[in-house]
Amino acid sequence: MGDTEEGPVAGTTAQHAGPARPRGRLIVACAVVTALLLTFHQAVPNTVGRLGSLLETFLPWLGLAVPVLLVPALLRRSVTALVALLLPAAAWLGHFGPLLLPAGDEPHDITAVQHNVSDVNADPAGTAQALLGERPDIVALEELTPEALPVYARTLASRLSHHAVVGTVGLWSAHPLRDVRPVDIRPRGIGPGWNRGLRATVRTPEGDVAVYVAHLPSVRLGVPHGLGSARRDESAALLGAAIAAEKVDRVILLGDLNGTVDDRGLDPLGSRLCVTGPGMAFSWPAAFPMARIDQIMARSAAVLQVRSLPATGSDHLPVAAHIRL
Numbered sequence: 001m002g003d004t005e006e007g008p009v010a011g012t013t014a015q016h017a018g019p020a021r022p023r024g025r026l027i028v029a030c031a032v033v034t035a036l037l038l039t040f041h042q043a044v045p046n047t048v049g050r051l052g053s054l055l056e057t058f059l060p061w062l063g064l065a066v067p068v069l070l071v072p073a074l075l076r077r078s079v080t081a082l083v084a085l086l087l088p089a090a091a092w093l094g095h096f097g098p099l100l101l102p103a104g105d106e107p108h109d110i111t112a113v114q115h116n117v118s119d120v121n122a123d124p125a126g127t128a129q130a131l132l133g134e135r136p137d138i139v140a141l142e143e144l145t146p147e148a149l150p151v152y153a154r155t156l157a158s159r160l161s162h163h164a165v166v167g168t169v170g171l172w173s174a175h176p177l178r179d180v181r182p183v184d185i186r187p188r189g190i191g192p193g194w195n196r197g198l199r200a201t202v203r204t205p206e207g208d209v210a211v212y213v214a215h216l217p218s219v220r221l222g223v224p225h226g227l228g229s230a231r232r233d234e235s236a237a238l239l240g241a242a243i244a245a246e247k248v249d250r251v252i253l254l255g256d257l258n259g260t261v262d263d264r265g266l267d268p269l270g271s272r273l274c275v276t277g278p279g280m281a282f283s284w285p286a287a288f289p290m291a292r293i294d295q296i297m298a299r300s301a302a303v304l305q306v307r308s309l310p311a312t313g314s315d316h317l318p319v320a321a322h323i324r325l
Contacts, residue, residue, distance in 0.1 A: 024081030027073050034065040035087035038095060042264060049226020056262040057227075057291055060280065063092040101278045103305045108322035109206050111135060114294050116142040116215070116256040117152070118314035119168075124148040127312040128155035134309065134320050136160070138202060139172040140254035142215040143314075167195025169213045169255075176203045185214060185238045187231040197239065201248060206325040209301070210248035214239050214255035232258050233265040240268025243299070250325060251299040256316065258293050273297035279306035283317045296321040 037044070041059060046052040066089050073081035113136040117127055121143075128151070131139055139160060141152060145168070152170070153163060160172035164180040171177070183197030196215040201208050216235045220228035236257070243251055253273055259266045261275050275297050282289030289308065294316055296306060302324040309318040 024073055024076050024078030024084075027069050027076070027078065027081040028084040030065065030069055031081070031084040031088050034062055034069075035091045038062055038088060038091035041262070046264065050229055050265075051226060053229055053259070053263050053265050054221070054227040056264060057260050059260070059262050060092075060096055061290070062088070063096070066092070096280070099278055099280050103278050103307070106304050106322070107324065108304055109204065109325045110137045110209075110252075110323040111320065112137065112252060112254060112296050112323055113139045113309075113318055113320045114254040114256075114296050115140070115312070115318040116294060116314060116316040117144065117148070117312070118316065119143040119145050119148075121148065121313040123313040124151040125155050127314065128152050130310065130312050131318060132156065132159055136320070137174045137204075138211060138252070138254070140211075140213040141170045141172070142168060142196070142213070142256045144168050144170050164198060164200050166198040169196055169198050169215050171198060171200055171211060171213050171254075173200075173202050173211075175205075177201065178203065183212065183214065183239065183242050185216070185235045185242075187217060187234040187238075190231075196235075197242075199242070199246075204325065207250070208248055209250045209252055209325065210246050212239070212243065212251065212253045212255070214253065214257065216256065216258045219258050229259070229263075229265050236266050237268045240272055243269070243272050249300045252301065252323065253295065253297045255295060256293060257295045260291050260293060261295065261297075269297065273299050275303050275306065277302075277304045277306060277321075279321075281306040281308040281319050283308050283319050284315070286311045286315050286317050289317055292319065294319045296323075298323060301325050 041056055044052040044055050113131050113134055156172045160174050162177045163172040164177055166182045177200045180200040183199050185197040186194050198213040200211050202211050217231040219232050281292045283292050283294040304322045306321045
């Protein structure tokens with residue numbers, strides 16, 4: 001009998017495995033990119049298709065990358081990928097976490113409501129009644145039509161006895177109004193019949209407040225030009241200049257700005273006004289809200305809470321806020 005001890009087969013070469021590759025490298029890369037976009041979104045250029053503004057419009061939705069990537073990370077049992085997912089989670093919470101905090105019962109002086117009521121709203125009376133359910137002190141409306149305006153005026157007058165209208169925007173107030181005037185926010189090439197800006201002084205028990213109501217131009221998303229927001233941005237710059245020149249210290253801006261507070265196209269307003277307090281308050285589209293493009297912002301006053309209200313006959317949801325002067 002020959003030797004029964006096993007050994008290498010003649011003519012073969014032993015193979016040595018290389019270093020093991022870490023699992024989930026693609027997941028790690030996606031997590032890092034998501035965290036970078038959340039943290040440094042303003043570094044994304046706006047030169048081509050206004051990609052930066054497009055990203056910032058839907059910035060909160062980047063948080064969905066965390067649960068989406070979590071599933072393959074668990075399936076691959078990749079500790080590295082799971083640790084990497086902490087980066088976008090922390091970036092999202094750092095940016096949007098304060099908006100998720102429960103609203104407190106802080107004292108406030110004004111309840112404000114902002115609503116693009118839609119020029120094809122079939123139930124203006126019902127819409128106005130719904131807004132009155134918040135017991136507001138001021139209400140701003142956009143897309144007013146000559147046919148619907150008397151209905152809004154008559155219905156809102158039960159609580160808000162003072163109002164002013166310029167073009168398609170209006171302001172209703174429980175307190176007297178004075179120094180009402182239009183604010184010219186027309187982009188170049190738009191005729192004089194386009195009136196979407198209003199300014200009034202509201203005489204509250206706590207003192208005068210300059211209230212602006214505005215409806216900035218719509219944006220369009222398409223191929224190959226991307227986000228068409230040039231006119232919106234130009235109009236925001238004009239409105240920002242008007243607010244910068246405002247003599248009254250306390251200012252409240254209500255309007256359909258067709259942009260979120262993260263969108264750099266609204267920097268002329270965000271640099272002069274602030275939104276604070278909890279509340280995501282997505283307002284558009286009403287059927288499946290994805291962004292808050294209806295804003296309530298203030299200067300020398302605190303916006304304590306922003307929230308969206310139930311749907312009306314509009315394609316926007318109303319937005320309400322408590323304000324302390």
